Amino acid sequence: MSFEMGDLDEVSQTLKLLGDKTRLTIMKLLEKQECCVCELVEIFKTSQPSVSQHLRKLKDAGLVKENRKGQWIFYSINPNSPQHELIQQLIAFVPSQDHELEELDKKGLRISCN
Amino acid sequence: MSFEMGDLDEVSQTLKLLGDKTRLTIMKLLEKQECCVCELVEIFKTSQPSVSQHLRKLKDAGLVKENRKGQWIFYSINPNSPQHELIQQLIAFVPSQDHELEELDKKGLRISCN
DNA sequence: TTATTATATAACTATGTGCTTATATAAGCA
DNA sequence: TGCTTATATAAGCACATAGTTATATAATAA
Numbered sequence: 425m426s427f428e429m430g431d432l433d434e435v436s437q438t439l440k441l442l443g444d445k446t447r448l449t450i451m452k453l454l455e456k457q458e459c460c461v462c463e464l465v466e467i468f469k470t471s472q473p474s475v476s477q478h479l480r481k482l483k484d485a486g487l488v489k490e491n492r493k494g495q496w497i498f499y500s501i502n503p504n505s506p507q508h509e510l511i512q513q514l515i516a517f518v519p520s521q522d523h524e525l526e527e528l529d530k531k532g533l534r535i536s537c538n
Numbered sequence: 539m540s541f542e543m544g545d546l547d548e549v550s551q552t553l554k555l556l557g558d559k560t561r562l563t564i565m566k567l568l569e570k571q572e573c574c575v576c577e578l579v580e581i582f583k584t585s586q587p588s589v590s591q592h593l594r595k596l597k598d599a600g601l602v603k604e605n606r607k608g609q610w611i612f613y614s615i616n617p618n619s620p621q622h623e624l625i626q627q628l629i630a631f632v633p634s635q636d637h638e639l640e641e642l643d644k645k646g647l648r649i650s651c652n
Numbered sequence: 653t654t655a656t657t658a659t660a661t662a663a664c665t666a667t668g669t670g671c672t673t674a675t676a677t678a679a680g681c682a
Numbered sequence: 683t684g685c686t687t688a689t690a691t692a693a694g695c696a697c698a699t700a701g702t703t704a705t706a707t708a709a710t711a712a
Contacts, residue, residue, distance in 0.1 A: 435632050
C-alpha cells in the first residue's frame with residue numbers, strides 16, 4: 425500500500441474539518457504557498473476573528489503550522505501531519521484558488537517578508 | 539488528469555457528509571456489498587430512525603441508491619455520482635469494516651434475498 | 653382481514669458550529 | 683513612551699446537526 429491506513433476517528437475528524445468551504449479553500453491556497461491571516465481575511469471578505477478561528481481549528485488538528493515573521497503570522501501546510509497524504513489527495517479534487525492570490529497581487533495586498 | 543475536477547461547493551458538501559463517523563462507516567461498508575437498514579441498525583447499535591436519517595442524507599446527495607427487495611430496502615454505493623471518484627479515494631483511507639459484517643454473520647443476522 | 657416486520661417521516665431536544673462584537677496580546681514605529 | 687497594525691481569544695447569538703420518541707407507510711404472513 426502506498427499510504428498509511430488512517431484511524432477511523434482521525435479520518436472522519438479530518439473530513440469534518442475540511443467539510444467547511446472556508447477551511448477547504450484555505451488548505452487549497454496553502455497547498456501552493458504560505459499565507460498570513462490578513463491575506464486570508466481579504467480573500468474571504470470576512471472578519472479577522474473568523475479567519476483566526478478557522479486557522480486555530482486547522483492548527484489544533486495539526487494540519488497547518490504557523491511561522492511568525494515580524495508582526496505577521498504565516499500559515500502553511502504541515503507536511504508531517506499523519507493526515508497529510510489524505511489531505512493532499514482531497515485537495516486535488518478542489519479547483520485551483522490561485523486567482524484569489526492573483527487578485528491580491530493586483531490590489532497590492534500581498535505580504536512578503538524577505 | 540485521471541479524474542473530474544470537482545466543484546468547490548460539491549467537494550466541501552461531500553466532505554461534510556462523510557465527516558460523520560456513522561456515515562463514513564456506512565460508505566466503507568457499502569464499498570464491499572449492499573446492506574439493508576436493519577443490518578446497519580445492528581452494526582451501529584443505534585435506533586432505526588437514526589440510521590434511516592443518515593441514509594437519507596447520503597441518498598439526497600446522490601452518494602447511495604436504494605433497492606427494495608420485498609420488505610427490505612438495500613442500500614448501495616451509487617457509482618454514477620459525480621462524487622464517486624472522490625469518495626473512492628477517501629474511503630481507501632478508512633480501515634476495513636468487514637469485521638462488522640462478519641459479526642452479523644456469526645449472529646445469523648445477515649439478510650439475504652435470492 | 654388483522655398482526656407483524658421493515659422502513660420512513662415528523663416533532664422535539666440537546667449539542668455543536670460559525671459568525672459577530674469586544675477585548676487582549678504582541679510587534680513595529682514615531 | 684505612546685500609537686498603530688496584526689493576530690488571538692472570549693462571550694454571545696443564530697443556526698445546523700444528530701439523536702430521541704411517536705407515528706405513518708409498506709410489505710408479508712396468518
